[in-house]
Amino acid sequence: MVFILKIFTSLCLTKNDLTSFTVGHTNTENTYEEVNKLKNLLQAILDSSDVGNVLLSPEQKVLFFNKTTQKDILQLWGKEIAIGEDFSPYVAPNLKNEFEQEFQKALQGQIIHTEREITDVMGNKVWLRGKYLPVYHSNNELLGINFSIENIDQKKRASDLLKKSEELISKSFGAIPVALAITNFANGQIMEVNKAWLELLDFDYENVIGKTHTELGVIDEQARQALKERITINGFSGHIELTIQTSKGTPKTVLASLEKYEISNTPCILYTLIDISQRKIMENSIATEKQQLTNIIRSVGVGTWEWNIQTGEVKHNEQWADMIGYTLKEITSHTIHTWERFVHPEDLKIAKALLAKHIRGETEIYECELRMKHKNGNWIWILDKGKVLEWDAEGKPLKMYGMQQDITNQKLLERQLQQKNEMLANTEEELRQSLEEVYQANLQLEASQARLKAVVDNFPEGSISLIDKDLKFLYTGGAGYKNYPINPQDFIGKPVKSILIKEIYQQLETCLPEIFAGNTCTHEANFENKTFLNVYQPILDKNQQVSAFVLASFDITEQKQSEEKIRLQNEILVRQNNIFKEIAWLQSHDARRPVANILGLAHLIKTDEKNVQQYIDYLYKATEDLDAVIHRIVELTQQIEMY
CATH class of the missing domain: 1.10.287 (Helix Hairpins)
Known part of the structure; x- marks a missing residue:
C-alpha cells in the first residue's frame, strides 16, 4: 500500500510540470494522458481497500485520501474531508494530544500502531486501529505521513465475545460431570482434562498435562494406537468399552467416545469417558443369576416360551425343542403357528379356547394338558402353562410367558392305574355274582384305589436346591418350605452339612461318587414322621464336567402310606x-x-x-x-x- 501511495504521489503533477519535465519531447500531451490513466488506476486500487488511507503533509495538510477514509470520516464526525485542508478537525478532541505526539514520532521516521475506542458524533463507542507510516521521495526526502484508519469495532467485539465464549466453554468443560480429556493427535500428549476425568482416574491436574495416557498407565500403547487408527479412518470412534487403570492401579470399565477436532490448527482428540463399572458388575451379577436359573430349568427338564401376542413371535429355550426331539436350529421358524403345527389337532382346539379365555382375563393362568408330535413320530403328553405379564397403555396384552413339561410318563402311569382299576372292577363284578360280602370288599378296594389316585393326582409339594461342588447352597426354594417356620433364603451360601440332618447328609455322601461321575442318584429319607424322595441331578459345564448339582426333594409320605x-x-x-x-x-x-x-x-x-x-x-x-x-x-x- 505504501508503494502504491509513493507512485500515486509522484503522479500528482500538473500539466505544466509535466511539460517542463519533458522539454525536447514532442509527445507531451500523450505522456500526460498516460500518467493520468495510471493515476486513476492507482486511485481505484486505493479506493478498493477496506482500510482508510490519508496522506498528510508534515504540516498535517491533507494531500490524498481514499473512499474508505471519506466514508469513515463522514460516519464518525459527520464531516466531509477535502484535499488541502488541515486534518486537525477530524481528530477526536480527547485524542488531539496523543495524535500530535504520535504524528511527531512518525515525522522522525517511527512507525506507530494504535488501537483506541472513541466516541463518534452519534455518541456510539467505536474501536479504531491506526497506523502512522512515513512516506519518502526517491531521494529520501520526507513526503509526508500516511495515516491509515481501520474500523475494527466488529472484529474487536467479536474477539471479546470469542474470549468470553472461550472462558464460558472452559468453565463448562470443567463443570461437565462426564470425564473429558483433550489430547494432541500426533503425540498423544494430554492438553486439557476436566474435574470429572481427574476424579474418575484419581490424578492431580499438574501431573497429567503434557503426558500421554500410556505414560500415566491409563491404557497401554497398543490400545492407544488402535484407537488412533480408528480415529484416523473415521474421524470418530463411536462407543467403545475399555478397561482403564486409575493412578492407584484400580481397573475401571468405561464407555469411551473419541472424536477428532482442530484447536488453533492443531489436530486433537476429544476423549469422553463414562464410568460403567457398576453397570458391568450388575450385568455380570444378572448374567450369573440368569445362568443359575437356566441351570435349574435345564436340570428339571422344563421348556420355556415367551409369546409376543401382537406379532406372533415366540422365543423358546433349548429344552422346549429338545422335548419334541429337535434342536432350536432345526426349528427355523418360531411363531405361534410353529407351536400349532406340533400340537395334536384335537388338543389344539381345547388349548386355543383356554388361551383365549386367559387373554380375555377370565382365568388367572393358562393351563392345558395336550399332545405334541415328537420328531420320531410319536405323540408325547405335555403340561403347558403360561400367564400374560405385559400390557400396552390401552390394556391390550403384549407378552405372555410360560413353560411346558413332559408328562408322558405320568400319563402312562395314569393309564396303567386305569387299567388296573378296570381289571379290579371286572373282578369285583365276578365276585359280586358269587357273594355279597365280596361285593362289599370290592367296594372298599375301589375306595382305596380312589384315595390312591387322589394322592397321585395331588402329588406332594417339595423343594429344589442348587448346590455347588463345595457342597454349599447356591439356591433353594419350593412350596414344601411352607410347612416349616424357616426362610430358605437363609440357606444360600451356607454348607449343606450345617443344614441337612445327619441321616440325609450321610445318604448324600454315599451319592457323591455317582453325582460327580455325572449320574443321577436317588434315595429315601425319613424326617419328622415323613418320608421324602431325594433326587440328585448333576449339572455339567461346557467341558462336560460336573459344576454343581440339583437336589429335588419330594414328600412321598402319603404315597408310601x-x-x-x-x-x-x-x-x-x-x-x-x-x-x-x-x-x-x-x-x-x-x-x-x-x-x-x-x-x-x-x-x-x-x-x-x-x-x-x-x-x-x-x-x-x-x-x-x-x-x-x-x-x-x-x-x-x-x-x-x-x-
Missing part, C-alpha cells in the same frame, strides 16, 4: 378269593354227593318196602355228610366276615 394300604387290601382280596374258591368247590363237589345220595335213597324207600330200615340208616349217614359240608361253608363265610 397308600402303597402300604393297597398291599394289605391285596392280601385280603387274595385270602377272600381263596375262601370263595373253596366255598365254590364245596358247593359244586362235596355238597352235591350227599344230596345225590339222599335223593337216591328216598326213591328206594318208595319202591322197596322190604329194606326200608336199611335205607333209612343210609339216609341218616348221607344227611350227616351234608351237614358237615354246610358247617364248613358257614365257617368259611365267618372267615370272610372277619376280614
